[in-house]
Amino acid sequence: MMQESGTEATSDGQASQNGGTSMEGGSREGRPKSATPSVEVTAADLLHFQQHQALQVARQILLQQQQQQSHGLVGGGLTSMFLCVSLKVPVSVAMMTPQVITPQQMQQILQQQVLSPQQLQVLLQQQQALMLQQVMYNRQPHHESFQEQQVSAQQLAFQQQLLQVQQVQQQHLLNLQRQGLLTIQPGQTGLPLHSLTQGMIPAELQQLWKEVTNAHVKEEHNNSSNNGHRGLDLSSPAPPKNPLLNQHASTNGQYMSHKRETSTLEEPSPHSHPLYGHGVCKWPGCEAVFEDFQSFLKHLNNEHALDDRSTAQCRVQMQVVQQLELQLAKDKERLQAMMTHLHVKSTEPKATPQPLNLVSSVTLSKSAPEASPPLSLPQTPTTPTAPLTPLSQTHSVITANSLHSVGPMRRRYSEKYNMPISPDISQNKEFYMNADVRPPFTYASLIRQAILESPEKQLTLNEIYNWFTRMFAYFRRNAATWKNAVRHNLSLHKCFVRVENVKGAVWTVDEIEFQKRRPQKISGSPALVKNIQTSLGYGPTLSAAFQASMAENNIPLYTTASIGSPTLNSLANAIREEMNGAMDHGNSNGSDSMAHNLSISNTEEPLDPEDHEGPLSLVTTANHSPDFDHHRDYDDDQGHDDML
């Protein structure tokens, strides 16, 4: 019964390590030695460089492959359903945007897994951008409507496909991550196609999309007679559609969790219409041209009336928007991380580009000059789908992914280092809530946190379970395993006290005991520690500052935890806890550098009640995201174990 968790957790550190590195991307096997940006470069430069590089690699691969297999397409799965469409890409389109990679090519890239996750990511983004350009271009009234429709259908298909690819990639990464030990040989398809398709969009959508595309294809057929348009000559029989191995996209809470219906197609206004622009109908896949607004309206009502097809298209569009939003959020996050990173690097006290109240809070709590206030969990939580860029690699930043790969929850301390400022708090929380990454805390710490977070400082076992699943995507699976561990911990540690209740029993925390228990070691996987040691060049200064702040804060942190934004603070406190424990011990080795990384967070919480209005509040307000509240989704629902 433990196969799954067993694989990801114990037994061979080797495998885990591999899995981790592959996730981290930097050392991923198939990855062509990524040139590490040598010196001072701007973030933009790096990004550009990175993208360029990824594209280069992709092109090379494609070139090779096209030579090898003159055309034999390994259809199936992902793109199969689009082949029929993409095959008809007018040459002109291809020429027009020479850089756009066809879906087939994309598929190949994915299958070959020759690109690192980062590279894939970049590639996808770039392709998406190109797609957009293309769309823009086509929007200009400059061609006949019929051919236009082909083009637009093509575009839609393209877009959709990109989205899918992206999702697949995300799922793929998650899979890798889950199976921690998954080492992918570039040559031998480590992941069979079906595993790639596993995480695809819901079957429903597939179905819808099928309908939509079929409609277009049909249209095309009618016209193709007089338009000897030829495809890209990647002739291959359109493979049968792949029966979707769909699983609920919400399985890992990754995509669907923050489903936010952002349908944008309403607001009818006087003489403009969101679906009408530049004389063109902007209904996805339509782009019919109209002289005047009236005829457009007519068209809209006739062609895009409320029918199955329109509905389907609408839903597809919803998905598109959703994905874009997701992407935007990720990129924003990344940008933030990059900016912060670059700033922090400069060792400036608090010149971070952080917004508003951060400053005040810093001044308040700060006694140590350069204490950067970051409280961050392991690495900026770029989701597994948004791997770190080479930039961070050069610093050997420990990513959440790599953390995860390290194996069991042994790693209790956030080994983040040099982390950006506070925005992470929420992001981390959010991150763990949505990403299937194991939190770097012990069960005991988490249990304690859960209990202390509760209004009564007591929880039933089941409530503890619920907290786990609510707060960490990771604990939404393998329920038997971690629940057992939770029970085990509750029984084992004296710090957890069972209190008989009218209706059953609840668990409480004996803080004294908990504190006693802590002065235990710092642990870390050898790999991790090494990684950190080699990557951290921190001098004693920071460390000292950290310790100082630790000392002055070495008090019950949970007191503050329940105030303000409990959920928010919880993670921070958890970290602090771990930190305290870590600090109680030794410091003068690599592990202590780990410690001080986390540390910084402490700078923000001197006991004054006022103080948690520091960085934390900043997060809640300025950085508030819808996801933040979505933990409600998991609340009081007993039964969602079924999704574990």
Add this chain to the structure above:
DNA sequence: GTACTATTAAACAATT
């Protein structure tokens, strides 16, 4: 090598 902690697995008892 020893001691100790954390995680995972699993057996088993007591309750619900």
Add this chain to the structure above:
DNA sequence: AAATTGTTTAATAGTA
């Protein structure tokens, strides 16, 4: 009877 909840023991891995 089945599922939960608790308790224990053991194996394994990592650290001091």
